[in-house]
Amino acid sequence: MQPGLSVIVHGPNEQGHLGELLDSLGAQPFAAAEVVVAAVGDWARQEAERHAARDPRIVPLALPEGTGEGAARAAGAARATGRWLHFVHARDGLPAGALRMVADATADAPDTADLVVFDHIRSSWNKTGAPSGDGWIFARTGRRSLDLAGFPNLLHLAPLLGNRAIRADFWRDHDLADEAFAHDESYLAQATLLHARQVACLDQVAYEVRQLRAQSLPPVGAEERYAVVSRHEALQRLAAGRDLAERPRAVLYEVMVRECLRTFARSGMPEPVAREFFRRASRAAVQWRPRNHRRPAGFEGIRRSLLEENAYAKYRAFQAANHKRRDLKSAVVARKRRVGAKLSDHHYRRALSGPVDPGLAVFSAYWDRGVSCNPAAIAAKLAELAPHIHPVWVVARNKAALLPPGTDHIVPGTRRYWEVMARAKYLVNNVNFPNSVVKRPDAIHLQTHHGTPLKRMGLDQREFPAASKGLDFGALLARIDKWDYSVSANSHSTRMWERAYPSHYISLDHGYPRNDVFYSATADDIRAIRDRLGIPPGRRAILYAPTHRDYEAGWTPRLDLASLADRLGEETVLLVRGHYFYGGAASPLAGLRRSGRVIDVSTYDPVEELCLAADALVTDYSSIMFDYANLNRPIVIYADDWETYAKTRGVYFDLMAEGPGQVTRTQDELAAVFESGAWRDEGARKALSAFRRRFCEFDDGRAAERVVRRVFLGQSEEALPSVIPVDERTPAPSPEEAAR
Numbered sequence: 061m062q063p064g065l066s067v068i069v070h071g072p073n074e075q076g077h078l079g080e081l082l083d084s085l086g087a088q089p090f091a092a093a094e095v096v097v098a099a100v101g102d103w104a105r106q107e108a109e110r111h112a113a114r115d116p117r118i119v120p121l122a123l124p125e126g127t128g129e130g131a132a133r134a135a136g137a138a139r140a141t142g143r144w145l146h147f148v149h150a151r152d153g154l155p156a157g158a159l160r161m162v163a164d165a166t167a168d169a170p171d172t173a174d175l176v177v178f179d180h181i182r183s184s185w186n187k188t189g190a191p192s193g194d195g196w197i198f199a200r201t202g203r204r205s206l207d208l209a210g211f212p213n214l215l216h217l218a219p220l221l222g223n224r225a226i227r228a229d230f231w232r233d234h235d236l237a238d239e240a241f242a243h244d245e246s247y248l249a250q251a252t253l254l255h256a257r258q259v260a261c262l263d264q265v266a267y268e269v270r271q272l273r274a275q276s277l278p279p280v281g282a283e284e285r286y287a288v289v290s291r292h293e294a295l296q297r298l299a300a301g302r303d304l305a306e307r308p309r310a311v312l313y314e315v316m317v318r319e320c321l322r323t324f325a326r327s328g329m330p331e332p333v334a335r336e337f338f339r340r341a342s343r344a345a346v347q348w349r350p351r352n353h354r355r356p357a358g359f360e361g362i363r364r365s366l367l368e369e370n371a372y373a374k375y376r377a378f379q380a381a382n383h384k385r386r387d388l389k390s391a392v393v394a395r396k397r398r399v400g401a402k403l404s405d406h407h408y409r410r411a412l413s414g415p416v417d418p419g420l421a422v423f424s425a426y427w428d429r430g431v432s433c434n435p436a437a438i439a440a441k442l443a444e445l446a447p448h449i450h451p452v453w454v455v456a457r458n459k460a461a462l463l464p465p466g467t468d469h470i471v472p473g474t475r476r477y478w479e480v481m482a483r484a485k486y487l488v489n490n491v492n493f494p495n496s497v498v499k500r501p502d503a504i505h506l507q508t509h510h511g512t513p514l515k516r517m518g519l520d521q522r523e524f525p526a527a528s529k530g531l532d533f534g535a536l537l538a539r540i541d542k543w544d545y546s547v548s549a550n551s552h553s554t555r556m557w558e559r560a561y562p563s564h565y566i567s568l569d570h571g572y573p574r575n576d577v578f579y580s581a582t583a584d585d586i587r588a589i590r591d592r593l594g595i596p597p598g599r600r601a602i603l604y605a606p607t608h609r610d611y612e613a614g615w616t617p618r619l620d621l622a623s624l625a626d627r628l629g630e631e632t633v634l635l636v637r638g639h640y641f642y643g644g645a646a647s648p649l650a651g652l653r654r655s656g657r658v659i660d661v662s663t664y665d666p667v668e669e670l671c672l673a674a675d676a677l678v679t680d681y682s683s684i685m686f687d688y689a690n691l692n693r694p695i696v697i698y699a700d701d702w703e704t705y706a707k708t709r710g711v712y713f714d715l716m717a718e719g720p721g722q723v724t725r726t727q728d729e730l731a732a733v734f735e736s737g738a739w740r741d742e743g744a745r746k747a748l749s750a751f752r753r754r755f756c757e758f759d760d761g762r763a764a765e766r767v768v769r770r771v772f773l774g775q776s777e778e779a780l781p782s783v784i785p786v787d788e789r790t791p792a793p794s795p796e797e798a799a800r
Contacts, residue, residue, distance in 0.1 A: 511683030
């Protein structure tokens with residue numbers, strides 16, 4: 061039976077929002093509709109196919125990467141079989157109940173109605189469900205069916221395809237998919253109103269527009285700016301060709317002039333582009349001005365007059381005068397800030413006026429704790445491949461004594477710190493530099509990160525108060541906007557960073573440099589590490605590395621280590637990386653520590669050596685599992701509070717179903733996994749293999765080399781060493797192999 065409504069989801073899976081949209085559709089059990097997903101690119105196709113496997117309403121339609129919006133809409137419409145079409149962009153959303161609401165409205169629409177329009181909300185990274193601004197229109201229309209002659213204010217509706225359903229025959233009869241401006245959603249939205257006989261109105265919200273950060277999108281070129289004027293001129297020609305009545309023509313003209321002026325004022329166009337945009341907008345304002353048109357009074361009337369005169373210089377002067385009052389109000393505050401600026405700020409600003417030093421690189425890791433993680437691996441490879449670049453480490457004063465001998469370093473807040481930060485060409489960090497660090501145009505900021513995300517990160521923490529308490533997301537975005545490059549270990553991370561940290565940086569899908577050692581370490585290295593840790597020869601070493609809980613004020617022990625050690629026997633050594641040794645001579649762990657069966661490695665660095673020393677890893681939700689998987693050694697998950705953790709922190713995938721090995725929920729289960737040998741049985745090996753292919757995708761032992769060649773030596777992606785497939789890599793020998 062022909063469905064009444066075809067929802068056409070179209071576009072690429074921008075920042076992972078397609079999955080959210082299809083999840084919301086799955087939660088709306090309305091059978092009398094089909095959902096055609098015109099999925100652009102592999103990521104979108106995978107999401108569409110995954111949801112189609114469990115929802116028969118979803119029809120996946122795979123389209124090549126780079127397919128334009130117009131072509132994706134046309135392909136979806138051609139595949140649709142419903143009597144009405146509702147175009148939904150893959151990044152947008154449908155509020156609860158919207159599917160049935162739109163389907164019912166189209167079913168109730170009179171035969172003369174070619175469109176059903178409805179209200180929408182707008183969401184962005186920092187605001188959810190903001191009103192559209194169209195409410196005043198629907199307050200007047202109610203649920204009536206109207207035409208433009210009777211209610212021309214319909215042309216003031218936000219020009220979206222998502223806030224209207226279109227009769228399928230109407231769409232095809234007018235060849236809307238083949239219009240010259242079919243790629244332009246705003247044009248098509250207005251064109252449907254100009255063509256329609258009648259428009260049925262639904263005075264309810266049935267669509268959510270998700271506005272992505274401008275900084276996460278490609279820069280807008282000059283031709284795209286000029287296209288705003290061209291679109292409106294095309295709409296004016298369409299209206300003239302349809303012999304539209306005087307009142308709708310007047311409203312359409314108002315819409316054109318307002319958008320042109322708004323675009324000119326807010327888009328920050330370069331001077332030559334702005335001047336040409338103004339000239340084209342002036343020409344359109346004069347050419348299409350309706351007869352008997354009256355300009356509004358006040359400032360708006362002056363703006364219109366200057367536009368029609370093409371008085372660019374006068375318009376700029378008028379803008380400047382309007383801004384002057386606001387500038388004067390803020391001048392007093394700015395003056396106080398300048399007077400109260402610290403001496404260090406004075407030194408920093410002075411240093412910023414000097415040239416950038418192309419041979420100077422600043423490194424920092426874990427909020428200035430010392431030489432570690434990805435920055436340390438990059439610095440080591442830099443010394444080998446580009447010794448002409450001098451590394452300087454930012455280190456907290458109380459950590460400076462722990463630095464390797466000969467390490468050049470700066471202490472935050474000192475005069476030399478500000479001088480070096482100002483002059484350095486390269487700034488490398490696995491977290492963010494302070495807000496006060498200025499991004500110079502010639503400097504390069506390299507964000508290495510320090511783990512693969514299971515838990516929600518960045519902007520994705522907003523929905524989880526326990527995780528986001530005290531976070532200033534605006535300041536976070538300002539720091540993200542300084543990144544030039546972002547290092548990634550796998551496609552999952554690349555996509556989640558794009559979603560959680562939306563900005564214009566380049567993703568380096570090269571692997572984590574700190575994990576190179578998992579492919580370069582030798583049997584001698586592993587024996588030496590175990591000797592330093594005090595692991596007796598022939599003993600099985602299990603590294604236990606739990607993570608922090610945002611919902612806990614302090615540290616809660618999750619395992620009875622003494623009991624666990626007893627069950628695992630004298631041949632097992634527990635390497636415990638945590639902060640909850642019970643302490644005191646009476647502790648049941650005291651004897652185990654003295655005998656070497658439990659070793660506190662909480663402050664041992666680097667953590668990669670602990671991984672190399674361990675025969676197996678036990679963890680809960682720590683990102684160490686993704687790194688350790690490179691070694692192809694058993695991993696056991698101990699997740700006694702998964703539901704609480706997932707609910708309070710938020711997660712990107714279900715670790716219980718997609719873990720790297722055996723999953724246990726109680727201490728008895730954990731002990732039994734090792735007692736029975738299940739920790740390394742066939743099922744555990746298969747799970748680990750799938751996990752490695754997914755999360756160790758780019759880690760092959762040459763990540764640091766690729767990063768140094770790409771960022772510091774300026775080599776092209778094509779010139780870098782290719783990533784070795786997971787199944788063709790040889791990780792470091794296991795402790796058992798190293799002992800032979």
